[in-house]
Amino acid sequence: MTPLLQGIRVIEVGAVVLGPYAGQILADLGAEVIKVEALEGDIARDAFPRGEGGGALFVNNNRNKRMLAIDLKRPEGRSALGRLIETADVLFHNMRIDAAERLGLGFEAVAAINPRIIHCAAIGFGQRGPYRDRPAFDDIIQAASGVAGLATANGDDPRFVPTILADKVAALHAVYGILAALVSRGQGREGAIKVEVPMFEALAAFLLNEHLSGATFAADGKTGYPRILSPNRRPFQTADGWIAVLPYTDRQWRAFLNEVGRDDVTEQPWFSDPPQRQAHIDELYALVAESLPARTTAAWIEVLEARDVPCSQVNGVDDLLTDPHLAEIGFFDVPQGYPAGMVRNLPQPVLFDTVTPAPDTAPRALGADSRAVLREGGLSDAEIDTLVASGVVRT
Structure with a gap:
């Protein structure tokens, strides 16, 4: 962890990859990231393969966070989270807008609780266009954005890039959007700031950076960057x-x-x-x-x-595990205190050599910090006990 964002509290209501990946980057930069999960937990916790600390997909996206398990479908849960939102700098979610609004996490509701909040929603499609209500997963966005269709330029069938590309590209956009908003607020900007990160638009912009090509200058201009699309550009x-x-x-x-x-x-x-x-x-x-x-x-x-x-x-994924460069820099080193079953960990690749790092903390158990973070949100021990006893909060 690099303690550059100390004093910044982020509430992450995220699951699987997009939200957790963005939240982990902010946590790696020193922000206090509180991961809010349903009582059953992020589904990535049990994703195969699973080790002592949870599924690999979970442990690779959730270090350096505090864990709150709460039922936001119940009014008591939404009220308790609202108390915590009052203390936050950022609220970030990656759910559909209608679902977020039902849970009291839409921009208007959150800004009414905390008029200085930075509200970031990572969603499938931008809310100003006709696709606004469509569900979105990585495969859907790869198809819609043109990424899957790139292979047809060489006469091949469409195919997906075999990585969760759309989620991770959108997560990186969310991180810089949040950081820009934090800088603006630090320079005196008043009021809540609304940040929208649509996966479709993010991946379309990512793709078209070079492939807009001749269409940049003419309405009927040809798209496609010739060198990149050459059928002979290959290993x-x-x-x-x-x-x-x-x-x-x-x-x-x-x-x-x-x-x-x-x-x-x-x-x-x-x-x-x-x-x-x-x-x-x-x-x-x-x-x-x-x-x-x-x-x-x-x-x-x-x-x-x-x-x-x-x-x-040309390396395969397995070759990276023994790559001499990665071995020399300790790329896969597991920090002290991580679950005993972990033999490799993924680092934050951005380094700040003049900043003294702080120890990383392993991904924590579901609800491990529920009591502590709710107490910091102003709830009394008696109130927290009531929420736990009624099944609204898991500890």
Whole structure:
């Protein structure tokens, strides 16, 4: 944990990946993040595979948080959370707007409780458009945003990127939205701040950054970034495996072509002009593909690194577990105090070398901090006892 956001209290009403991932980043930056769960807990707690501290999906997204288990479907639960909202700087949720409003977590209701709150809602589709009420999951957003359809540019069937891309991209947008609002408030901005993070728009903007292309300048302009969509832009086969090679600059292309004995290509009239060279990218990538089977992956990496041509072996997910760079920096180290069954942990990759870190805390049990956080919200022990006894709060 890096204690940069100390003194900032965040209430996270999130589940699975989007909300918890964003909340964990804020917690890793030192904010006090209170994770609000239903009495049965975040479904990720029991997601397979499961260890001593819960499901892997849960433990990888919920460190450094405090845990409150409360039934928000009951008025007593909503009232108790309202007392806690009075003390918060940020309320963040990733549920549909109508569900949030039924639970008293809509912007108007929350701002009425705390006029200085930053209210961030991460949702499927922006509320100003006709898709506003559609349900959304990662696969749905990958399909709607154009990500799944990118493969059709090369004649393949549509396919999903095999990671929870939309959730994590939206979570990162939520984090910077919250941080920007905190900065603005710190500079004197008055009143509650409403932050909306739609997964669809976030992933569409992420995709179109390069692929808007010619449509940037003409109503009927062509979309798609040619180099990225080249069917020959792919990992290349070597004598014993696969490698990624990306000569990009004029110097890098000359170095590669010299190495494979194709200096004649550098003498072509189009070669020294970057836009024209881009127009011949399929031809160049095909030449790379033809050349690489002659040597092993290790041999290519040795010679290409010596010539400063960008390259990498193609790792599988399992290869990352023994990657020498990640091992050297302690990427998977498990902090003291974590469940005994954990042999790897994922770090916060953004480092602040001039800030003294604080110890991370492991993801905690369901309701582990219910009493403490409600007490800090102003509830008496007697009131908390009543909520526990009536089944509104779990400890």
